[in-house]
Amino acid sequence: MIRFVPTNRLEPGDIVARPIFGANGAVLLRPGAVLSAFEIRRLAALGFPGVYVRDPDSPVTDVPDVISDATRAAAINRLWHTFRDLEQGNRIHCAPLFDSIDEMLSDILSEPDVVVNLGDLRTHDGYTFGHSVNVAAMSLLIGHDLGLSIKELRTLGVGALLHDIGKIAIPPETLRQRGPLTSEQWQMIRQHPRMGFDILRRYYEFSLAIAHIAYQHHERLDGSGYPRGLTGDSIHRYARIVAVVDIYDAMRSERVYRPAVPVHEVLEEIRKGAGEKFAPEVVNRLLRRVAPYPVGTTVLLTTGEVGVVIEVPAEQRDRPVVRVLLNPSGRPVKGQLLRQLAKEEDVGIERVG
């Protein structure tokens, strides 16, 4: 049984239930580790939003992930090396990046019906790496659902993994800045897709499509994107996938300047942009894959009861199974009371939190 606890509410003695990765993909804390006051302070200092801990009273048994912890850690580590190589003026090692995409593909193909339930628990500093790995995994999932071949998926996956590589040219202080950006800083950020393209096209191992994913991932169908303001079909179809997944994962993440947006609100926002900014076929696939109320979410039901989502049915992702913890008058419910929203049509979710 596991429970997500925000870092400021962790207590010494809490036992880690899911591994915690550092910015380079190394495991900082393994499952089973007992947290000390020192480690909790360190997690807070590193900017971790929270930790999955063991909790015998929690109704949540496990939170499935799209890719395995090992695949995720290796991919983050390879990206970290890639950025470091570039910073030091060395050539990128391309083969390990394709290896990571192959590992992600085999994870995804072995669990083809996986529901997207959680992001990773990244720090602010490790943002680009954790984010890029999420974007690659989700792009592969959507590309798979759109019927791309394995060869096409490998291209899409590597492009998605490296979509933000042009950020190497942006000073880290700018990326981490809390306040509004100056117009020069904003100009520099708008150039990262082109920078990425210029880097990637120098490698014969990377096809032009991979470089174009980096170049076009901030373009929008209506021409409101950057850097070139491309419209509609002139945006590469792989870039149209990565654009949607990128915005989804960015909104889902906690940032220095704002907390994470709840999943159902992110999906609503993306749904509103379908056809105008985002490719509708991509948005449809995303909506079919992602649980709007992921496992572990606390919800207030229209009955006035408060509970926790413990399961998300594959057929009706917006109608989860909720274990009721408090009755409408706020008293704890004794025993196992489940609301299966897929079967109880008159019960809905009033709000999250």
Ligand SMILES: [Fe+2]
């Ligand atoms: Fe970007």
